[in-house]
Amino acid sequence: MKLNKILALGASLALSAALLAGCAPAASDPTDTPSNTQTQQPADPTEAPISGTVNTDGSTSMADVMAAFQESFEVIQPDVTVNYSGTGSGSGITNVLNGTVDIGLASRALTDEEKAEGAVENIVALDGVAVVINPANTVTSLTVEQIAQIYNGTITNWSELGGADAPIAVIGRDAASGTRGAFEEIVGVEDQCVYTNEYESTGEVIGSVAGNPNAIGYASLSAVDDSVVAVEVNGVAPSEATVADGTYEIQRPFVMVTKEGTELSPAAQVFLDWAMSADAADEIEAAGCVSPNA
């Protein structure tokens, strides 16, 4: 009996020891990775001409594009680490101007003031925002002005647009969304939107429009599927071709921002050159955008 108890105690102690041990590797992980890169670095100059870290920072809308870039660039330049943090276009531009990151990311064109401060615009991709309605809706084409009026609450019934006599359910994203920011800015309804429903993801917007014949919503062109219909805007249907040639109006550029007069590190320069080249077109397409350089 005594033996049993001691065994049981021993077992529980061993268990708790195992638990503690389980914590240990996790804690030492972060220290592992730097030491790995350290061991790699001495080998770099002999093997590959370029190594280093590229820090990018900015638009959360560019997360998909950046993830595709990171994945592919790792193969092209194994010794270059591309870091991305999504902090918002504004902070990305500020950070590159302050010199805290190599490349800033903005999901909008730069303003004249920003350019005056030395920000340089490198458009790597174009992102179309599609306006989607339920397949049951008979309206198929809208003007940008009509879309603006729907979103600011001037037009509230589909019959005003030649559709059925039904109230319009205005669907949008949450206030922090990059797609919402882009849409409202392009259409010219910033801070004036009267939403019926707001959702925290593009998928929910599509789902809501697909399930409600009265609904209108917006989503990244790449996220549009068969469950909804993307309306023609000013007579132009959204597609990669119409976004690339600029005829589809509701679109925004994805910009890699650099600072005038500041030389990029070799690694950052190689990364930017690659991202701006036709070689990156596949990654841009995979992320649901259109490459202007293809």
Next chain:
Amino acid sequence: MEKGARQKGKAGGVRPLESVMQLIFFICGFIAIAFVLVITIYLIISGLPAIREIGLVDFLFGQEWASTAKEPKFGILPMILTSVYGTAGAILIGVPIGFLMAVFLSKVAPRRVAAVVRPVVDLLAGIPSIVYGLVGLMVLVPFIRETFNTAAGESLLAAIVVLAVMILPSIISVSETALNAVPKEYEEASLALGATDIETYFRISAPAAKSGIAAAVVLGVGRAIGEAMAIMMVAGNVANMPDLLTSVRFLTTGIAVELAYSSGLQRQALFSIGLVLFLFIMCINVILNVFLKRDKEG
């Protein structure tokens, strides 16, 4: 055997092990308290700066929430009222149904029927909240849209119905336990005096179990006010002043909808919403404890 072990223990080296185990128990017990403390402190630290910057009155009683506008507004009154109305509505629907169901299970139902119904109620408690939301979205929302001819069915009403169903199991099981605990003699005395069964249940059993039933209601309130996932799918999430058929935003969904991409003061304000919600739930827990204590004493 047991005695022998204890004697040997006294003589041998079990004592140090005993104190080691005691220490382990103490640490485990302390971890739970530590979590509560850490969360409380963290919420206060991260929730206060935004309130200080926005101003307590503007924050709590501001009627407009526009967190990313050029001139941002951080008024959470619409969310507070929505949470209060939504919870009250759910209680208004859920409590009568839940209470009658508990009376049915505890007193009226034949044993075999109760044996089938009770596991079903327990199952209802085990359904993940997102499933409630999904069913609400697929069934309830289109129904409300078509019945009231509104643009979209996502509304306070849809949220109330979903919440009412969600709080049913806890109301039923806690009320039933309270009703079962009523001494048989009370009911027998009532029946012996000529009261009918139904009179006995409602005039004798229910009053005798009233603090337990009150605890069930408070538990329901706590569950309803803290729910986020299910109502995010059916409430529409626009921070309007609450109206039965408009899209509304609860305190919980207010945090959940915007947190992912938020930054700066907006993010801090979301933590402040969390702090307000936390205080609400603290109050509810205190009330619950008062009822439960009274139940034990009474």
